[in-house]
Amino acid sequence: MKTPPTTHSRIVAIGEHRPAATLSNDDLAARGVDTSDEWIRTRTGIQRRHIAGPDETVISMGADAAAKALANAGLSGSDIDLVVLATCSIARPIPGGAARIASGIGAARVGAFDVNAACGGFCYALSVASDAIRVGNANRAVVIGSEKLTDFIDWPDRGTSILFGDGAAAVVVERSDEPGIGPVAWGSDGDNFATVCIPDGDWAIRMDGPAVFRWATTQMAPVAARACELAGVELSDLAAFVPHQANMRIIDAMVRALKLPDNVVVARDIATTGNTSAASVPLALASLVNAGTVASGGVALLLAFGAGLTYAGQVVRVP
Amino acid sequence: MSQEEILAELAQIVNEIAGVPVGDITPEKSFLDDLDVDSLSMVEIATAAEDKWGIRIPDDDLKNLKTVGDAVNYIAKAGVAA
Numbered sequence: 311m312k313t314p315p316t317t318h319s320r321i322v323a324i325g326e327h328r329p330a331a332t333l334s335n336d337d338l339a340a341r342g343v344d345t346s347d348e349w350i351r352t353r354t355g356i357q358r359r360h361i362a363g364p365d366e367t368v369i370s371m372g373a374d375a376a377a378k379a380l381a382n383a384g385l386s387g388s389d390i391d392l393v394v395l396a397t398c399s400i401a402r403p404i405p406g407g408a409a410r411i412a413s414g415i416g417a418a419r420v421g422a423f424d425v426n427a428a429c430g431g432f433c434y435a436l437s438v439a440s441d442a443i444r445v446g447n448a449n450r451a452v453v454i455g456s457e458k459l460t461d462f463i464d465w466p467d468r469g470t471s472i473l474f475g476d477g478a479a480a481v482v483v484e485r486s487d488e489p490g491i492g493p494v495a496w497g498s499d500g501d502n503f504a505t506v507c508i509p510d511g512d513w514a515i516r517m518d519g520p521a522v523f524r525w526a527t528t529q530m531a532p533v534a535a536r537a538c539e540l541a542g543v544e545l546s547d548l549a550a551f552v553p554h555q556a557n558m559r560i561i562d563a564m565v566r567a568l569k570l571p572d573n574v575v576v577a578r579d580i581a582t583t584g585n586t587s588a589a590s591v592p593l594a595l596a597s598l599v600n601a602g603t604v605a606s607g608g609v610a611l612l613l614a615f616g617a618g619l620t621y622a623g624q625v626v627r628v629p
Numbered sequence: 630m631s632q633e634e635i636l637a638e639l640a641q642i643v644n645e646i647a648g649v650p651v652g653d654i655t656p657e658k659s660f661l662d663d664l665d666v667d668s669l670s671m672v673e674i675a676t677a678a679e680d681k682w683g684i685r686i687p688d689d690d691l692k693n694l695k696t697v698g699d700a701v702n703y704i705a706k707a708g709v710a711a
Contacts, residue, residue: 352667353667353669518688519668519669520668520669520671520672520688520691520692521688523669523672524672524675524676524688527672527673527676528676557669559669563673
């Protein structure tokens with residue numbers, strides 16, 4: 311028996327799919343949600359969110375984001391041998407979506423599986439794919455976060471309907487001579503699963519907003535610090551902090567709790583995207599990369615957290 | 630710590646988190662209706678108070694703290710118990 315020597319891994323490209331249709335805060339109020347633009351902005355920082363059309367699914371959006379990531383890397387489906395999909399909003403649980411996305415991008419017959427850690431999912435999926443590459447189980451992977459949460463939104467419930475949006479983003483991960491994806495800091499708290507979930511007998515996401523807010527604003531900064539420690543990176547070394555885009559006020563509170571230096575760019579994609587669960591961290595990273603806000607090779611701290619409760623974070627080099 | 634001292638310290642916390650002028654923060658005021666302090670700011674105020682006084686304010690108790698006076702009384706009792 312033998313195992314190959316471990317190597318390093320890195321993200322080489324990123325791609326995104328944002329549905330064309332958007333829903334503004336005023337649109338929500340017009341739909342009969344008891345709210346207003348001012349109410350939503352002050353409590354969440356959200357101005358609008360993208361909404362998938364009837365023909366846009368977790369699989370189609372994920373495949374489009376994956377194809378764009380491959381194109382940005384100058385690669386095709388035949389260059390990859392692993393597809394990992396982070397999602398919690400696939401229309402039906404069987405089968406998962408990764409194999410269909412693999413087929414859709416011309417990577418038929420590769421390893422393919424889904425990860426459901428809800429809003430924490432992308433950082434879990436990235437860690438698992440990175441480690442598969444590092445130990446030689448794969449050479450090059452596509453990791454996707456794709457969500458169509460609006461299938462599980464009860465529009466009159468303003469505790470959730472104002473928050474969520476749809477979309478997908480994907481990264482290409484490959485072997486590297488230098489460290490490009492740090493160790494993961496992850497964990498869970500199943501005792502408090504009911505604070506954000508689809509309850510028994512229900513079909514829509516329900517959330518105890520203040521409880522989730524308290525958990526995120528008090529418990530996540532130490533996880534962020536731990537991810538940096540594991541990677542041997544100081545907060546002052548960071549070019550960017552890319553937290554899960556759940557609520558601008560959670561992001562602000564985490565930045566304060568971490569005492570993040572002012573020169574670290576903080577992803578605030580939520581303003582125009584809403585909370586896209588497992589797609590939020592890669593979409594927010596794609597925004598920074600596409601806008602040129604963070605230079606290639608810069609060090610970014612990713613931190614995803616949400617229903618489960620689950621959380622995971624790691625330091626990565628920006629593609 | 631007297632109720633007056635708790636009120637003064639709490640007013641500082643509310644001012645820092647929600648931007649409410651310290652002079653407006655009096656016992657009879659409702660956080661939400663009079664001071665425009667929303668539920669998320671209340672969570673931040675609660676966690677700041679927990680750190681300051683070494684107490685625990687569970688979510689179920691926090692929901693019942695409607696006025697500044699409610700919060701001062703709660704902190705006074707919790708502080709004695711602690």
